[in-house]
Amino acid sequence: MGDIAVVSAIFCRYLRNRDSRIRVITMSLSISKFAVATGLATGALVSSFATGNAFAVGFGFETDYFENASPKGDILLKSVTIGDEIIEDFSFVNSAVIDFNDAFDGGNTGAASADKGDNATGGVVQENLSEMDGDVVVANLSTNNLNHIIDTEDEGAFTIDLQFGKSIDNLLIWERGKNSDLGIVALDAAGNEIGEKLTITRNMWLDAGYSIDTTEIDEAQEVGSLGISIFDDLGVESGAVDSIRFFSESGFNGPDWKFVGTDAARVPEPAFILGFTLVGGALAWQKRAKAA
């Protein structure tokens, strides 16, 4: 990658992290190329674009997928496009520790549960996930089927810690209905919360371009998406992250989610991956499980 390409990529990334709307990202890309070509000071352009941004965190991305017949069937993630980068190298969840999950007592009680498209192949449907059911969460988050999800009941609260099979630099999040909030915070190896504690509020979801109809609902709902940069949005130092905690509170309106990471090893710039150790999740999880 030449100097200009590197400058352009970094500048685009800077803008992306401040503008979650795809419309604005598209504009930023063309402006950034102009700025590099003409030698304009990028700082002035950045501040003018940052003004008036509705969202303090996250970035927009495009979801490319194969859909099998209907929102009830398989919707297979193929690639995502972030700015001008097409990414096919993903990292999937490989361990889940359920710290807390409201108990299921019939009807609409309880919190996180496993759900899937009515006609989707594979995947798990299960209510009442106890602290022993981390493997059920993994079952639905370790596939590229966007119709294998974790559904949360409307008033439900949970805290679930996830690890990924490979180091990730971005977290891609999809939410069924675009009508729920979701909390995220990084954890260090000792299980302490570090960096920024984020709440993605329901007004922040961007249109993912597809709908799903799962066993929990009777008609298709539009899916929202948002990207989270591990370094920029979670505010953590290189090498500090062991796992990522997701949480819901009773006022969050039951987030219904699918997470996939982007494989950090695809990025040529060492600065983006240096010392980041969100790997070996299964091993760390086993250690924790033994200790518990």
Ligand SMILES: [Ca+2]
């Ligand atoms: Ca449920």
Ligand SMILES: [Ca+2]
């Ligand atoms: Ca929802």
Ligand SMILES: [Ca+2]
């Ligand atoms: Ca259904």
Ligand SMILES: [Ca+2]
């Ligand atoms: Ca829900």
